[in-house]
Amino acid sequence: MEIKKSIAASVLFSGLSEEELDKxxxxxxxxxxxxxxxxxxxxxxxxxxxxxxxxxxxxYKMSLEGKEQILHIFGPGExxxxxxxxxxxxxxxxxxxxxxxxxxxxxxxxxxxLVTAYPSLALNMLAMLSLRLRRFAAQIESLSLKEVPGRLxxxxxxLSEEQGSxxxxxxxxxxxxxxxxxxxxxxxxxxxxARMTEEGLIRVEGRIIxxxxxxxxxxxx
Amino acid sequence: MEIKKSIAASVLFSGLSEEELDKxxxxxxxxxxxxxxxxxxxxxxxxxxxxxxxxxxxxYKMSLEGKEQILHIFGPGExxxxxxxxxxxxxxxxxxxxxxxxxxxxxxxxxxxLVTAYPSLALNMLAMLSLRLRRFAAQIESLSLKEVPGRLxxxxxxLSEEQGSxxxxxxxxxxxxxxxxxxxxxxxxxxxxARMTEEGLIRVEGRIIxxxxxxxxxxxx
DNA sequence: CCTTTCCATTGACCTAGGTCAATATTGATT
DNA sequence: AATCAATATTGACCTAGGTCAATGGAAAGG
Numbered sequence: 388m389e390i391k392k393s394i395a396a397s398v399l400f401s402g403l404s405e406e407e408l409d410k411x412x413x414x415x416x417x418x419x420x421x422x423x424x425x426x427x428x429x430x431x432x433x434x435x436x437x438x439x440x441x442x443x444x445x446x447y448k449m450s451l452e453g454k455e456q457i458l459h460i461f462g463p464g465e466x467x468x469x470x471x472x473x474x475x476x477x478x479x480x481x482x483x484x485x486x487x488x489x490x491x492x493x494x495x496x497x498x499x500x501l502v503t504a505y506p507s508l509a510l511n512m513l514a515m516l517s518l519r520l521r522r523f524a525a526q527i528e529s530l531s532l533k534e535v536p537g538r539l540x541x542x543x544x545x546l547s548e549e550q551g552s553x554x555x556x557x558x559x560x561x562x563x564x565x566x567x568x569x570x571x572x573x574x575x576x577x578x579x580x581a582r583m584t585e586e587g588l589i590r591v592e593g594r595i596i597x598x599x600x601x602x603x604x605x606x607x608x
Numbered sequence: 609m610e611i612k613k614s615i616a617a618s619v620l621f622s623g624l625s626e627e628e629l630d631k632x633x634x635x636x637x638x639x640x641x642x643x644x645x646x647x648x649x650x651x652x653x654x655x656x657x658x659x660x661x662x663x664x665x666x667x668y669k670m671s672l673e674g675k676e677q678i679l680h681i682f683g684p685g686e687x688x689x690x691x692x693x694x695x696x697x698x699x700x701x702x703x704x705x706x707x708x709x710x711x712x713x714x715x716x717x718x719x720x721x722l723v724t725a726y727p728s729l730a731l732n733m734l735a736m737l738s739l740r741l742r743r744f745a746a747q748i749e750s751l752s753l754k755e756v757p758g759r760l761x762x763x764x765x766x767l768s769e770e771q772g773s774x775x776x777x778x779x780x781x782x783x784x785x786x787x788x789x790x791x792x793x794x795x796x797x798x799x800x801x802a803r804m805t806e807e808g809l810i811r812v813e814g815r816i817i818x819x820x821x822x823x824x825x826x827x828x829x
Numbered sequence: 830c831c832t833t834t835c836c837a838t839t840g841a842c843c844t845a846g847g848t849c850a851a852t853a854t855t856g857a858t859t
Numbered sequence: 860a861a862t863c864a865a866t867a868t869t870g871a872c873c874t875a876g877g878t879c880a881a882t883g884g885a886a887a888g889g
Contacts, residue, residue, distance in 0.1 A: 797867095
């Protein structure tokens with residue numbers, strides 16, 4: 388069955404037995420979400436959590452003035468909204484599909500039962516949350532201790548490692564969304580791309596960024 | 609025994625049976641740390657995690673230029689450094705005792721075994737990490753979407769709820785440390801205290817802050 | 830293929846808040 | 860109490876980056 392295959396391939400459910408995977412697949416519900424559609428809102432009651440099967444989803448907060456801060460961008464295999472599952476509070480942020488997406492939904496109560504029953508699932512979940520905490524700590528450090536060029540440099544270096552290419556990376560999100568992820572606004576990001584290009588560090592061709600001076604870029608971090 | 613009593617009173621180990629508490633107490637080691645002493649450094653290998661019995665501990669990151677960003681301040685009953693336990697990476701930040709402190713140390717391997725064996729311990733841990741993630745999300749929102757007066761207002765309101773007093777709160781850390789927690793520097797914090805005083809929102813007497821206009825303060829958030 | 834809508838860029842401007850330096854105040858140590 | 864060190868405040872200054880506004884480009888839907 389398709390669901391079982393997908394969950395078996397995810398980090399969260401890796402290393403589980405056939406029987407365990409079966410039980411998990413049985414409580415999962417498939418949901419299709421169109422590009423731009425909301426998956427949940429901050430303060431919504433959390434009746435369960437989701438896992439991305441296809442597409443890309445952003446988790447974000449909004450200020451009263453309408454500025455957006457993206458907390459995460461999640462792709463296939465990654466769980467979203469799992470935080471409220473374990474202490475029964477509402478969702479702490481909003482979730483929107485960046486492109487047409489297919490998600491799995493796991494109802495809270497059933498999932499907690501499975502976690503209680505299967506220690507390796509609990510450990511996987513603990514590892515998942517730990518990883519998230521680590522990323523958040525890095526994001527706080529970035530926002531507070533680095534300036535925007537430094538944050539952009541870090542992101543480009545991260546992408547370059549992710550994509551296994553030292554000289555060229557492809558942005559996986561629109562530049563405006565990248566601005567929001569880096570805690571700034573499109574205008575500022577645009578200027579910094581321009582400045583880094585003048586300095587000979589990079590060249591920008593739409594979503595493709597050529598890294599001409601990896602050393603210099605690293606020095607900006 | 610003293611250790612067992614302390615453990616039983618903490619959130620992390622609440623609701624566990626006598627037998628479970630015994631086993632946990634057996635693997636714990638008491639450590640005394642003097643004010644200003646380091647508990648661990650970022651990038652140190654994590655051989656286990658700690659729980660605060662007495663005192664107060666800050667978790668923080670440093671920039672190359674020497675600016676500090678405090679991620680958490682933890683007091684009695686709160687675990688620290690538990691994140692690396694579940695995926696075997698080094699500590700993501702530094703930990704220092706703000707005052708003389710007594711900690712419990714739990715070796716990694718033994719603790720993971722206990723978590724695997726006791727589902728309610730695993731669930732408590734999951735709840736703990738979820739809470740941390742929620743706090744981090746709030747901190748990122750704060751840093752990115754609010755200006756310093758808004759962050760200070762949030763902190764004072766939080767303290768006021770914490771201390772159950774609508775009209776007066778007592779800072780539990782030096783102002784310089786508060787600046788670092790709010791992602792700013794002492795000079796700026798000092799000026800904002802002065803400005804809020806001029807505006808009739810608060811009065812500052814050392815570490816005691818009188819909240820004269822709770823409404824107005826909330827409006828700043 | 831067209832057109833409408835979203836996305837990105839650029840310029841002029843302004844302000845929050847960081848830097849540096851001097852001084853004041855608090856608290857710890859003898 | 861006296862001294863020293865840490866902490867806090869204040870002033871003068873400057874710059875990173877946000878705001879507002881105009882325009883150019885790309886891409887999705889008909």
